[in-house]
Amino acid sequence: MASLEFTRRYAMAHRLLTTKSPKCAIPHGHNEFVTVRLDPTEPFRFGGANSAAPFEHVKRRWHQWIDEHVDHALHLDENDPLIGYFRTREPERLSQIITFQGDPTTEALAACFWLKLTAFVAVEGLAFTVREVRIEETPTNTVVINRQNFDPSDCGLRAGVWPRRSDMSINDFRD
Ligand SMILES: Nc1nc2c(c(=O)[nH]1)N=C([C@H](O)[C@H](O)COP(=O)(O)OP(=O)(O)OP(=O)(O)O)CN2
Numbered sequence: 678m679a680s681l682e683f684t685r686r687y688a689m690a691h692r693l694l695t696t697k698s699p700k701c702a703i704p705h706g707h708n709e710f711v712t713v714r715l716d717p718t719e720p721f722r723f724g725g726a727n728s729a730a731p732f733e734h735v736k737r738r739w740h741q742w743i744d745e746h747v748d749h750a751l752h753l754d755e756n757d758p759l760i761g762y763f764r765t766r767e768p769e770r771l772s773q774i775i776t777f778q779g780d781p782t783t784e785a786l787a788a789c790f791w792l793k794l795t796a797f798v799a800v801e802g803l804a805f806t807v808r809e810v811r812i813e814e815t816p817t818n819t820v821v822i823n824r825q826n827f828d829p830s831d832c833g834l835r836a837g838v839w840p841r842r843s844d845m846s847i848n849d850f851r852d
Contacts, residue, residue, distance in 0.1 A: 678717035752781035
């Protein structure tokens with residue numbers, strides 16, 4: 678079957694503390710587009726439905742997660758002291774914080790998106806594999822993750838953390 682590509686838009690804010698860039702250390706936001714490409718497990722052949730699955734079925738869980746959990750989230754390094762502020766002063770907002778091992782760069786986000794989408798595809802039993810994740814951070818900056826530059830089994834991410842789970846989580850905070 679043919680490859681599928683879906684695009685979604687979301688607003689986000691982040692700050693990069695380890696990256697030595699003073700302008701990126703202050704929280705700032707972007708309106709980003711994520712485009713994912715899914716490869717079918719079988720080649721296209723004419724007959725019947727002429728598709729591996731309806732678009733809406735394939736993207737349902739992915740777009741629900743983007744719309745209800747990723748849109749308007751704050752992206753922080755899990756060691757960012759701002760998390761202490763939210764824990765103490767605004768604990769009800771912790772559910773709107775996406776955490777990262779290291780700086781919440783667009784590269785890290787694309788890798789997390791790849792892992793989350795892979796988990797969704799598996800739990801939904803979809804006959805596809807993730808081929809590419811592309812994030813347009815700004816009109817002039819785009820990050821692309823694919824099988825040539827990303828190895829999910831050797832990416833340094835701890836086992837069991839939120840990107841590897843098929844639930845709707847965006848962090849690993851405990852109540
Ligand atoms: N490798 C990465 N570098 C940077 C990232 C990133 O995610 N990965 N992110 C940023 C900041 O988010 C910053 O807001 C974008 O920086 P910059 O390219 O300087 O943004 P501009 O809009 O000013 O870009 P112009 O092309 O000059 O208009 C920084 N680095």
